[in-house]
Amino acid sequence: MTAVIVGVWSMIFIGALMRGVEAQFVRNGISTLTGHIQVHHKGYRNDPAIENSMTEPDVVGTALEKHLPPGAGWTFRVRVDAVASNARHSSGVTLVGIDPPREARVSFIGQAVTEGRYLKPDEAYGIVVGNALLEKFETKMGRKLVLMSQGTDREIASRAFRIVGIFRAELEATEKQFAFVTMPAAQQMLKLGNGISEMSILLPNDQDVPQVASALRTELPAAEYEVHTWRELLPLVNAYLSLYDTFIFLWFLVVFIAMGFGIVNTTLMAVFERIREFGLLKALGMKPWWIIKEVLTESFLILVIGMGIGNILGLLTVFALSGSGIDLSSFAAGAEYVGMSRVIYPVMHAKDMAMANLVVIVLGLLVSLYPAAKAARFTPVEALAHT
Amino acid sequence: MSIVECINVKKTYQQGKVEVKALRGVSLSIDEGGFVAVAGPSGSGKTTMLNMMGGLDSPDSGSVVVDEHDFDKMNQSELASLRLHRVGFVFQAYNLIPVLSAVENVEFVMLLQGVSQAERRERAKAILDDVGLEGKYDRRPAELSGGQQQRVAVARAIVSDPAIVLADEPTANLDSKTGQGLLDMMKQMNEKKKVTFIFSTHDHMVMDYARRLVQLRDGLVVDDQVKKG
Numbered sequence: 001m002t003a004v005i006v007g008v009w010s011m012i013f014i015g016a017l018m019r020g021v022e023a024q025f026v027r028n029g030i031s032t033l034t035g036h037i038q039v040h041h042k043g044y045r046n047d048p049a050i051e052n053s054m055t056e057p058d059v060v061g062t063a064l065e066k067h068l069p070p071g072a073g074w075t076f077r078v079r080v081d082a083v084a085s086n087a088r089h090s091s092g093v094t095l096v097g098i099d100p101p102r103e104a105r106v107s108f109i110g111q112a113v114t115e116g117r118y119l120k121p122d123e124a125y126g127i128v129v130g131n132a133l134l135e136k137f138e139t140k141m142g143r144k145l146v147l148m149s150q151g152t153d154r155e156i157a158s159r160a161f162r163i164v165g166i167f168r169a170e171l172e173a174t175e176k177q178f179a180f181v182t183m184p185a186a187q188q189m190l191k192l193g194n195g196i197s198e199m200s201i202l203l204p205n206d207q208d209v210p211q212v213a214s215a216l217r218t219e220l221p222a223a224e225y226e227v228h229t230w231r232e233l234l235p236l237v238n239a240y241l242s243l244y245d246t247f248i249f250l251w252f253l254v255v256f257i258a259m260g261f262g263i264v265n266t267t268l269m270a271v272f273e274r275i276r277e278f279g280l281l282k283a284l285g286m287k288p289w290w291i292i293k294e295v296l297t298e299s300f301l302i303l304v305i306g307m308g309i310g311n312i313l314g315l316l317t318v319f320a321l322s323g324s325g326i327d328l329s330s331f332a333a334g335a336e337y338v339g340m341s342r343v344i345y346p347v348m349h350a351k352d353m354a355m356a357n358l359v360v361i362v363l364g365l366l367v368s369l370y371p372a373a374k375a376a377r378f379t380p381v382e383a384l385a386h387t
Numbered sequence: 388m389s390i391v392e393c394i395n396v397k398k399t400y401q402q403g404k405v406e407v408k409a410l411r412g413v414s415l416s417i418d419e420g421g422f423v424a425v426a427g428p429s430g431s432g433k434t435t436m437l438n439m440m441g442g443l444d445s446p447d448s449g450s451v452v453v454d455e456h457d458f459d460k461m462n463q464s465e466l467a468s469l470r471l472h473r474v475g476f477v478f479q480a481y482n483l484i485p486v487l488s489a490v491e492n493v494e495f496v497m498l499l500q501g502v503s504q505a506e507r508r509e510r511a512k513a514i515l516d517d518v519g520l521e522g523k524y525d526r527r528p529a530e531l532s533g534g535q536q537q538r539v540a541v542a543r544a545i546v547s548d549p550a551i552v553l554a555d556e557p558t559a560n561l562d563s564k565t566g567q568g569l570l571d572m573m574k575q576m577n578e579k580k581k582v583t584f585i586f587s588t589h590d591h592m593v594m595d596y597a598r599r600l601v602q603l604r605d606g607l608v609v610d611d612q613v614k615k616g
Binding site: 276277282 | 441444464467469470476482499500
């Protein structure tokens with residue numbers, strides 16, 4: 001029974017951790033500027049250059065207002081590759097020009113500023129950078145940072161910004177990559193006029209994504225615009241998700257194989273210890289099939305009680321860790337490489353719990369068939385002679 | 388009418404490299420209502436003979452017919468069913484189920500037969516009264532003496548009205564007084580319920596009680612006598 005309890009507990013707990021990692025992959029991906037759906041100028045994804053900006057954002061805005069469900073948020077951005085530099089360092093970054101109030105409702109940046117302040121709507125020279133970038137540049141709040149990119153006139157466009165806020169993100173890579181300025185500041189610097197690079201949409205319900213994306217594709221001229229869902233924009237995350245159900249099932253199978261040895265061993269030992277009893281039962285007239293049923297019933301009871309306790313332990317562990325999570329800071333570098341956050345929060349899925357219990361009960365009874373058949377095959381004479 | 392018919396039954400066991408011919412061609416016919424002792428020294432084949440009659444083992448050759456059922460034509464499941472309904476066993480080592488009380492041990496066979504709970508309990512208590520264990524229904528085997536345990540075993544064997552009761556050295560673990568009391572009780576059951584009793588024994592007391600004595604030696608019947616009176 002201990003094997004069953006530990007096995008079920010680990011299936012549920014580790015399964016919940018894996019689902020937590022999965023949920024964080026998705027959450028990080030979506031909140032780190034991707035959103036549920038993005039709209040770009042045709043060709044932008046293949047070549048995210050300034051030339052592929054949307055010059056009539058109002059057209060897209062109208063389509064969004066028409067098709068977005070209540071509770072959805074959307075924003076527009078200028079987004080270009082740039083070089084950030086100060087007196088000591090320079091580094092490639094992604095310059096993101098945002099509408100601060102709209103952006104706060106769609107992506108992580110609205111709640112991520114931990115020092116200084118968030119951007120004001122028409123701020124011309126303020127910049128918000130990540131803490132990791134700040135440390136890399138060995139600079140601090142209030143200091144200047146020069147951003148340089150290519151403008152629409154194909155000339156170098158640059159501007160000096162003053163650091164007004166510092167943000168922290170789940171991934172250090174995010175802190176090093178993005179530098180936020182206001183939309184007007186970016187448009188002016190790049191001589192973009194009213195042009196924007198992308199529209200990003202956050203829906204209240206993940207299940208609505210395909211339907212809304214389809215509606216936008218129908219509404220917007222395909223020759224000028226392209227609409228992508230987060231699964232298309234984050235193919236790595238999408239690939240992980242499609243494999244996750246298989247990973248979890250394989251994990252359950254591996255745990256069960258280990259647990260199965262315990263079940264077979266215990267049941268077989270119990271059968272051999274009771275050879276005389278089975279011989280007596282056969283002598284009294286118990287049919288072989290009834291003996292199999294008896295042994296399977298005993299296994300079933302062990303499995304059910306073990307599963308009950310294992311489920312309770314699993315749920316308690318998940319509940320206990322749901323607040324604090326598990327801190328993987330010591331593995332942070334490796335975790336970040338695959339897009340995992342430093343702290344993992346377990347997430348219970350009812351179907352995982354159901355599958356774990358189903359695997360245990362079905363396979364548990366299957367592996368118990370061997371000891372049951374063994375018990376049924378003792379001849380009464382041999383069994384009663386056993387000491 | 389014959390309730391048991393054994394014709395030229397042979398059985399050989401392999402013990403390592405040694406072949407042990409337990410039965411070399413035993414033919415025996417036992418009538419209904421008989422009180423028969425199959426006697427002989429150790430190794431004569433008497434227990435093997437009883438195992439054959441009870442369908443617990445199968446002969447290498449020859450036939451065994453009990454209550455008009457030819458064992459040769461029956462599979463394991465059918466033999467089990469026959470044992471359940473038509474054959475009772477009393478073992479030398481009692482072989483009661485230790486976690487069940489006396490009445491539950493007796494009920495067990497009826498439980499396998501599908502008898503209702505109320506009827507099981509009523510019949511079990513009645514048969515325990517018959518074997519002299521009234522009031523001891525709820526005692527576990529560990530709380531009963533050897534003689535009492537053997538009485539429970541006899542009660543279990545006869546509660547389902549079997550055609551035959553096979554008793555393998557039932558007095559071997561009992562003192563003479565207890566053994567005699569047991570045999571008195573079994574004889575009463577035989578006379579009252581007309582149940583055929585077949586004993587394997589080398590106890591002279593059992594041989595004296597039997598109305599027919601079959602002597603086995605080295606796997607063959609050497610003597611077969613019906614007592615007069």
